């Protein structure tokens with residue numbers, strides 16, 4: 001099929017490259033001219049494993065094209081995906097100006113039947129407004145359909161998630177729209193959930209909010225474990241073996257971040273309130289997530305007492321491993337809180353330092369974990385990159401002023417660290433500092 005994707009961010013670019021890989025002809029468009037000119041040269045502005053390769057292959061096979069013209073994209077395709085950003089406004093509401101803008105732009109350029117698909121994460125009933133906007137600006141009585149097809153891509157494994165989805169959600173209101181999307185996704189052989197547009201929009205927000213709820217739940221349990229000296233990793237293991245609970249997303253840490261969970265939880269709380277439903281559960285999920293960072297900061301103070309003028313080594317900046325994304329990363333809040341108390345910060349992250357340089361100042365960016373440890377009063381693990389899991393701890397012990405490690409992602413075994421002579425604190429790992 002001839003497809004166009006409007007918006008070439010994490011979601012739009014992965015969706016475009018993967019649909020091209022499935023054999024479709026895809027035109028990706030964005031109003032950021034610099035980004036489009038980079039993409040035309042196969043320069044990918046984001047770190048996503050495998051994406052650069054996929055773009056190069058499909059550009060070479062003339063299945064993937066980039067343009068800044070919505071008109072060109074709309075005229076060349078029968079299916080148009082709206083994949084522009086829906087960031088949070090100050091009140092938590094999703095900012096839909098990009099979506100409205102694109103809907104209007106599509107309408108002004110329609111010359112024949114098109115299926116317009118919401119790929120961006122949008123509040124329920126956005127489809128109704130997209131349809132209203134297109135109907136308002138469309139010329140003559142050109143036919144079109146709207147659909148909702150939310151994505152469930154995780155950064156760092158987005159291509160895998162696209163090609164091997166647990167399910168594909170399709171919200172439609174016509175047989176024609178259903179048939180088009182069912183045949184587009186046929187090569188993936190994945191379970192199809194074909195429903196109405198509002199239900200499809202809600203599946204996305206409800207899924208992300210539930211995943212965030214699972215994380216906040218185990219983070220709340222970690223606080224109880226700290227108090228009684230139980231081990232949250234064991235508790236999560238015991239819970240997760242129950243098939244009704246499942247073990248994924250039960251890893252305690254310093255809270256969730258990224259471009260989705262914080263935004264989607266805020267948006268869902270906002271939608272519920274607008275509908276007259278009080279989503280206290282989600283408000284608690286958000287509060288626990290915030291508390292988990294304060295809990296981690298108190299652990300540092302419990303070890304160092306006075307933070308002022310202390311050298312603190314930090315491993316990890318990205319909101320999770322295998323991405324360079326630092327949007328809503330817990331690292332940023334933690335670093336700023338430590339700096340406000342006068343700490344001197346040294347950092348290493350395999351991928352995210354370039355992006356962090358735009359956000360952080362008065363931080364020493366180091367070339368490797370050992371430089372971070374040299375002369376530091378303690379070492380904090382903030383992101384669970386694989387390369388932090390097997391470090392030379394003898395070397396680290398010599399480099400640190402004091403053998404203090406606070407592990408915000410429980411990547412080390414407390415017994416092993418104790419035996420190596422570290423004063424080690426994990427999250428919910430039995431509470432007392434293990435000597």
Ligand code: UDX
Pocket residue numbers: 151152153154155156208211215248249250251252253254255256257258259260261319320
């Ligand atoms: C998420 C959803 O998983 C994905 O379906 C949706 O399309 C986009 O948002 P992403 O934000 O890329 O994907 O990352 P994810 O792997 O879900 O992790 C989100 C956050 O939760 C990260 O900050 C991660 O550190 C945290 N997390 C995840 C935990 O703290 N504990 C866990 O057990 C799992």
